[in-house]
Amino acid sequence: MVFAALNRIYAGIINPPPAKKRDDAIRFGLLGASNIAPIALIGPAISHSEVVIAGVAARDKTRAEAYAKKHNIPIVHSTYEDLLQDPSIDAIYIALPNNLHYEWALRSISAGKHVLLEKPSCSNAAEARELFTHPLITTAGVPVLLEAFHYRFHPAWQTFLARIHDDPEAGNVKNASAQQYLPKGVILNDDIRWRFDLAGGAMMDFGTYTLSCLRQIFKEEPTEVLHASFRGLGTPHSSLPEPDQIDQAMSATYRTADGATGTLQADLAVSGGWPLLPSSWTRNFPGFGWPKCEVELDEKVLKNWDGQVHAVQRTVILWNHLAPSVYHRIDVEDTHTIRAGDQVVKTWKESHQEKAYKWPIGDPRRNDEQEWWTTYRYQLQEFVNRVKGRVGSGVWVDADDSIKQMEAVDETYRKAGLKVRPGSDFKL
Ligand SMILES: NC(=O)C1=CN([C@@H]2O[C@H](COP(=O)(O)OP(=O)(O)OC[C@H]3O[C@@H](n4cnc5c(N)ncnc54)[C@H](OP(=O)(O)O)[C@@H]3O)[C@@H](O)[C@H]2O)C=CC1
Ligand SMILES: O=C1OC[C@@H](O)[C@H](O)[C@H]1O
Secondary structure (H helix, E strand, O other): OOHHHHHHHHHHOOOOOOOOOOOEEEEEEEEEEOOHHHHHHHHHHHOOOEEEEEEEOOOOHHHHHHHHHHHOEEEEEEHHHHHHHOOOOEEEEEEEOHHHHHHHHHHHHHHEEEEEEEOOOOOOOOHHHHHHHHHHHHOOOOOOOEEOOOOOOOOHHHHHHHHOOOOOOOOOEEEEEEEEEOOOOOOOOHHHHOOOOHOOOOOOOOOHHHHHHHHHHHHHOOOEEEEEEEEOOOHHHOOOOOOHHHHEEEEEEEOOOOOEEEEEEEEEEEEOOOOOHHHHHHHOOEEOOOOOEEEEOEEEEEEEEEEEEEEEEEEEEEOOOOOOOOOOOOEEEEEEEEOEEEEEEEEEEEEEEEOOOOOOOOOOOOOOOOOOOOOOHHHHHHHHHOOOOOOOOOOOOOHHHHHHHHHHHHHHHHHOOOOOOOOOOOOO
């Protein structure tokens, strides 16, 4: 198991096998010399025959040149706008602070470029509505715009959803939870995530994934935020603009019209919780927690005969939805009960575990994917399929989804007593 995981990490992240590039490959330009691009796009592009990372622009040209050299990017522009106006660039990757997503997505689309836009798509719902309903992206034949919720494109996530929504044993969703934690200290004090003016905060970061997970699990929009509470920044951050508006961690519970509930936990600075040691010793040490989604379904009647009922109640857990190519596990537990009236005649459990590094054998989505493909590599595959007009796996994040996501983010901030993240004044 460890050896297989190391192999997947090596081929998927450390040293992806290079593909021979096609003449009609999509030429990507990067806005900003960002920390995330090497993992989210530059690395995945190496093994894709139809993607070339052709250019980068950064606010500081010397930094852009150093970044280009490190990552073998041939073209360097000294302004973001110059990159957009470069006719040799087909698509733009936007991994800028959240408050700049709206403006640069609009600018990129209006320059005729396809856009892979980092999550969260915008600073708030008003911007998302403006962006995703703009005629520049709603008219036929316009460029592709995708909010980069990479985890959704991996077969592990889609298999998890299938166990909740598609199996005969699956009742309605009753309760769900989604959690993501980063150890304290990983995100430094001057990071964009701690800046209210840059639309930062835990809810905009790990919160946006966990909320997206719950919305997918519910398969309908939550109608109410039942509870939301946050842990703020400590004193080292007091020099930042409006530090009291930043959530270092967020916890929120939602309810749907059908009465299902779901809770998210998103923490960008976890401490303590070490096993075996007294909590008083470790409470200031960095803590760890697996990314995890768990769902409890309502009981479902499978069979009804001669006054007896056979029902099943399912629980499903996905361990590590965030980096499933490294390792993941889907646990399915079905509790079967046979009843005669109120009397339980028999009850038993059936459990199994699943892995889905690729689409299942015989599945029409199965193609030339590899077990080491990361979520970002699967996402890139679908982005290219969309640009090229192919059917692909069918997984996508559409405009309405991105709008509803930001509406729920805003509602969470309101419920927590924090301000909705500030939007930009940019107009095309
Ligand atoms: N999909 C995923 O797994 C991940 C997604 N993300 C998302 O990607 C985006 C960027 O995150 P990350 O790469 O960590 O960010 P970085 O801290 O690396 O910043 C990205 C770029 O933002 C530019 N920038 C523009 N204005 C500012 C400013 N005022 N302060 C700081 N930087 C500025 C810089 O560009 P320049 O080079 O021009 O100076 C910088 O290179 C975020 O939206 C985040 O949510 C982040 C991590 C993981
Ligand atoms: O996947 C991620 O990992 C680190 C986070 O801070 C980042 O924004 C997120 O997208």
